[in-house]
Amino acid sequence: MQTVRRITRGDDRMKKVLGAALAATLLATGVARAQQGEVKVGEINSYSGLPAFTEPYRKGWQLAVEEINASGGVLGKKFVVVSKDDGGKPADAVTAANELVSSEGVAMLTGTFFSNIGLAVADYAKQKKVLFLAAEPLTDAMTWAQGNKYTFRLRPSNYMQAAMLAEEAAKLPAKKWATIAPNYEYGQSAVTVFKQLLSAKRPDIEWVSEQWPPQGKIDAGAVVQAVAAAKPDAIFNVTFGPDLVKLVREGNTRGLFKDRPVVSLLTGEPEYLDPLKDETPEGWIVTGYPWYSLKTPEHDAFLKAYQAKFNDYPRLGSIVGYATMKAAAAIINKAGSTDTDKMIAAAEGISVATPLGPITFRAIDHQSTLGAFVGKTSVKDGKGVMVDTVYRDGAAYLPSDDEVKKLRPQN
Template sequence: MAVVRRKGARRTRRRDSIAVGCLYPLTGRAARYGHDSIVGAEMAAEEVNASGGVLGRELRLLFADDRSDPTYAVKVAQRYVLEDRVDFLMGVVSSAVALAVTQVSRHFGVVFVGTDHASARLTLEAFQPYYFRVTNNTMQSMRAGVLYLARRPWRRFFYIGPDYEYGHRQWQDFREYLTRVVPDAQVLGAVWPKLFERDYRPFLRAVLEAKPEVLVHGFWGGDTIAFLEQAAEVGLFGEVQVVSFDAGGNYEVFEALGDRVPAGLILSARHHNNFPLTEANRRFVEGFWRRARRYPSYTAHGAYVGVHFIARAVERAGSLDPEDVVRAGEGLVLPTPRDREGFCSWIRPVDHQVVQEMYIGRTQPCDALPPARFLLGDWEVIPAEELLPTEEEVRRIRALAAAAPGGHAGS
């Protein structure tokens, strides 16, 4: 669908409310993430509106299914901008979808708040000034994983992940940092099942034949569940240490597998229901449970934080003008339920990426959040300042992307 109007041609609408056009997967294997995101976003909007709204205006959320399809999501985003005349775009779980939607944001000059996709490309090579991300990216999670593994004796690594942007970017970020931090590491190979693959056994056989000490997996959601079930069938966990640092430790995986979760997996996620044990995290988790009668997946937290980011940025800007909001969002202090006492998340001006600590744990029996029978424990905290590239590195990455054939880097 061709874009027919630029940002100056958008019809204005009455400013008695602030409209946020949210895109999430509401059907298919990723639907749980979309529905949890709606609950989390609505929780935050109710908090904002109950305290008087934003600049005296009600925050109004619109939701649509992006079908995890970049082409379809672009049509939804354009409809939000041209017909619903939203003030913000928000959401998106798939990195491939986000890379498409960010172009709509750039074209129309509408701020896009990414709440759950993770490819570092969005804040590096494909960065554009109207984009902000309020959850960790693949570079943060993979660097955290490398730092965790560097303190262990393992040196033979293999990767398995979905064959699209998110999977490939995890492996790129992990491999590049691994060679810097662990120069004697051996990378034995990688295999690439398609997104929403049904049969992982041929790929698992390739892993076992390579005989790595550590298998890094890059799956999420239903793909993680299917992968772990089939990995157990072929005896993988007795042969290889399995790790996953971006989405492998999501609550819904533990919920689905119950007591079939292997003990000793090394995992992380963008939010943990049982860590940190702060009042803010407890209120968020219990508040979600009261509304949904289930515990949240990580996407609920991302959507919750995204709404609060919009409210704080607009209040700081004193305006709904996108240029003012962008300036206000840069350097914004953003408290989140996942923050430990003494640390507060914030937005880096150079890349509009949230700065956060990462938490890595091991699976162990725990029935505190049923129906899950296993959760993560034995936590290690990776400091936020060790997880992102320097401003000089950011500019160098963007310059290389702009110089590549057919490439361009965002401003």
């Protein structure tokens, strides 16, 4: 009887082992099947570093993903975004990119905000041969000097927006100009190209002062004092976020902007204009996003969906996030595959619908033709707004193919 009991206990143990193995197999099979039913893209951004822009951006791409999946997903599979915060640090962004590619198996990388971070991820994409759809970095190096076959960019670049503003600046009688810009890749690139483009239109221009405050740490009093001492006729400003608020407040207090034209990149975007409230200076020439005055079927549909989902109005970040994921899905669908080379071939020349109208990703430099609104700042009901706005098609503000060939390495 003892022998029988031992055999029975052994059988019980064997059954438990076999049962556990079977459960593990079924679980693994289920996970594999679930993964086979998904197409994943990786997304990286400075959520903790610049929430004023990146939180609306996140809402934008979340809305896009919801719409994409409601209409059948990508390649007949669920479209999934795996998102990571880079904390505003290039090294952390590269670490996040590596985790997304190596551990998550994403089909492509998207996102980033700061230009130096975008360039770091673009270099990673080149080394690892993975497609990178840069959402927000504005530096011209992204698609030209440091451009590579794996990197595409959605937002209109420094060159494009500077060209739009230089067009307006050239009409001003001002001859002596000062510049104020954050001392990192984006600010340096913006000032360089604006000076180049405006000087080409107006050879009589004289540049009398350059101020380079560190990003996020502006000493507004010192900057305003230095600019005032140079006695410029006009100012080109590139600061944004909290730095912009400090500069405006100090400049208003000291009369820097009184009877002095200011041309200011990005200032008309709600995420940067809203915090100024009734301190918003009147008449600055800016690029931005006047969501409250746009009346097109594409934008009306986006605005209605966005407000229904989030009970809030969109910022420019919302447009960028939304269009980024719509573009990512369109690229994969056109490629019919998540193979990198096939996606690159599909992305070159692809047309994508956005709330601001159709855009194209140029084959020559992988820059999209998304444009920007140019107008002037004003105050309405105690809040900063853009007035006299005109949408400038990005395609009209890009250099020719021959010019791009000189700017971009053959890689």
